[in-house]
Amino acid sequence: MIINHPILGPRDSAEFTYMGDAALLDRPDWQAKDALLQFVDYGYLRDNPAGPHIELWYHEQGDRSFLVVTRDTTTHEISSVKLASDVARGRGRSK
Amino acid sequence: MRYSGLRVLKEALTGHKGWKPAWRDVAPQAHYDYIVIGGGGHGLATAYYLARNHGAKRVAVLEKGWIGGGNVGRNTTIVRSNYLLDGNEPFYEHSLKLWEGLEQDINYNAMISQRGILNLVHSDAQRDAFTRRGNAMILNGADADLLSTETIQKRYPFLNVNNARFPIKGGLAQYRGGTVRHDAVAWGYARAADQLGVDIIQNCEVTGFRIEGGKCLGVETNRGYIKGDKVASCVAGSSGRLMAKASMRLPIESHVLQAFVSEGLKPVLPGVITFGAGHFYCSQSDKGGLVFGGDLDGYNSYAQRGNLPVVEDVCEGAMAIFPMLGRVRLLRMWGGIMDMSMDGSPIIDHTHIESLYFNGGWCYGGFKATPASGWCYAHLLATDTPHEFATAFRFDRFAKGQMIDEKGMGNNPQLH
Numbered sequence: 001m002i003i004n005h006p007i008l009g010p011r012d013s014a015e016f017t018y019m020g021d022a023a024l025l026d027r028p029d030w031q032a033k034d035a036l037l038q039f040v041d042y043g044y045l046r047d048n049p050a051g052p053h054i055e056l057w058y059h060e061q062g063d064r065s066f067l068v069v070t071r072d073t074t075t076h077e078i079s080s081v082k083l084a085s086d087v088a089r090g091r092g093r094s095k
Numbered sequence: 096m097r098y099s100g101l102r103v104l105k106e107a108l109t110g111h112k113g114w115k116p117a118w119r120d121v122a123p124q125a126h127y128d129y130i131v132i133g134g135g136g137h138g139l140a141t142a143y144y145l146a147r148n149h150g151a152k153r154v155a156v157l158e159k160g161w162i163g164g165g166n167v168g169r170n171t172t173i174v175r176s177n178y179l180l181d182g183n184e185p186f187y188e189h190s191l192k193l194w195e196g197l198e199q200d201i202n203y204n205a206m207i208s209q210r211g212i213l214n215l216v217h218s219d220a221q222r223d224a225f226t227r228r229g230n231a232m233i234l235n236g237a238d239a240d241l242l243s244t245e246t247i248q249k250r251y252p253f254l255n256v257n258n259a260r261f262p263i264k265g266g267l268a269q270y271r272g273g274t275v276r277h278d279a280v281a282w283g284y285a286r287a288a289d290q291l292g293v294d295i296i297q298n299c300e301v302t303g304f305r306i307e308g309g310k311c312l313g314v315e316t317n318r319g320y321i322k323g324d325k326v327a328s329c330v331a332g333s334s335g336r337l338m339a340k341a342s343m344r345l346p347i348e349s350h351v352l353q354a355f356v357s358e359g360l361k362p363v364l365p366g367v368i369t370f371g372a373g374h375f376y377c378s379q380s381d382k383g384g385l386v387f388g389g390d391l392d393g394y395n396s397y398a399q400r401g402n403l404p405v406v407e408d409v410c411e412g413a414m415a416i417f418p419m420l421g422r423v424r425l426l427r428m429w430g431g432i433m434d435m436s437m438d439g440s441p442i443i444d445h446t447h448i449e450s451l452y453f454n455g456g457w458c459y460g461g462f463k464a465t466p467a468s469g470w471c472y473a474h475l476l477a478t479d480t481p482h483e484f485a486t487a488f489r490f491d492r493f494a495k496g497q498m499i500d501e502k503g504m505g506n507n508p509q510l511h
Contacts, residue, residue: 021395048344
């Protein structure tokens with residue numbers, strides 16, 4: 001698989017480490033009343049879809065950036081690659 | 096019809112006109128006591144033991160494709176019980192015992208061959224870890240033998256014990272481990288279940304669950320609605336896809352694992368050997384092909400095919416210990432989809448939906464578990480209590496912090 005890095009251009013996926021579902025970007029509020037339940041869900045439950053999957057790839061052998069990649073789990077086709085920092089900022093985080 | 100040597104002789108002399116299909120081709124009835132979704136090894140074993148051990152009468156196995164067309168025909172056929180943790184080892188040892196008696200039990204030649212499995216050790220720390228594992232196995236009634244480098248060199252002269260980076264420092268052997276003809280397991284269980292009255296319904300895909308008031312009443316299929324008093328999911332690899340239809344999220348990711356077969360060779364490899372420094376394992380099939388595999392590709396996939404970096408990694412593992420394989424040509428390679436759970440161990444449990452049960456999360460250890468998985472799942476379905484060997488395989492172990500994590504990798508499914 002080739003991942004089209006937003007800064008470095010097309011890179012072999014072997015340079016990256018897969019870090020799982022991109023829902024992991026949204027860590028639950030640790031002060032919420034049901035924080036324990038939320039963290040069990042966050043830590044252990046996954047949507048695991050057959051089809052488009054939004055996921056995190058860490059460019060460990062490259063610039064150490066985290067990417068948010070949309071990839072079809074039935075074909076391995078990659079349709080979108082963004083910097084995770086941009087995605088998080090877009091949600092009003094990492095000021 | 097019972098299979099026997101005499102029968103083969105008789106058929107040979109009478110033109111093979113007496114053989115009958117090994118199981119009936121039936122249309123689904125409107126209502127069953129038990130509906131097992133998934134006609135793989137585990138589903139068929141579940142149906143068989145439901146009928147055999149618990150006297151269940153109206154049992155259906157629904158299979159989307161054909162019997163033997165899923166993961167039961169895509170694995171590397173190894174059976175063993177060399178686990179460390181208390182939650183796992185009694186279960187896998189029970190499974191190995193069932194393998195040992197399986198052919199007589201189901202009257203089917205599954206070509207069970209206890210040729211032994213050897214896990215190689217490459218460092219002092221690893222020898223300590225394997226010593227501990229061997230002791231845990233012996234405590235649970237399994238067999239284990241710690242071998243010295245000299246013994247290994249004598250028994251397996253082709254191994255490169257002096258590899259500069261990964262010298263072989265010893266190994267842990269389980270002589271009762273070995274290989275089984277995987278297709279025959281599916282066919283044998285299907286035939287045995289069928290003879291006890293189980294309906295095996297192929298080309299019947301479950302498209303949804305009918306759930307009312309928190310209770311599962313039956314399943315929608317491409318061949319119509321089927322009512323079921325108890326509905327049992329048993330589709331490891333596709334668990335995420337199936338249980339999403341019941342709006343369940345699972346502690347599971349689906350990953351692709353590749354496996355390989357070389358061209359046929361004369362007998363070169365006695366038993367199963369695993370490399371301890373990388374991830375590589377290998378055995379030789381009765382046809383002569385070397386059957387081997389290694390790591391997952393490491394990303395969510397339902398594609399049943401992998402990528403080349405893992406192929407290279409696996410072949411490097413092979414060359415590190417078996418330099419003799421350098422000129423062997425690869426015949427085939429393929430990918431299978433694994434339910435990779437969050438702690439590397441399976442789940443056999445009821446769900447939060449009444450009458451809906453779940454068996455999955457087998458990671459890439461599902462094949463060896465086939466008999467015990469069916470045995471314990473049937474027990475759960477029939478009695479609504481977990482079998483004594485499967486009490487740890489619960490859904491709530493993640494919330495309670497009672498993970499069964501053999502490798503200590505935490506909630507990283509791709510690393511188990």
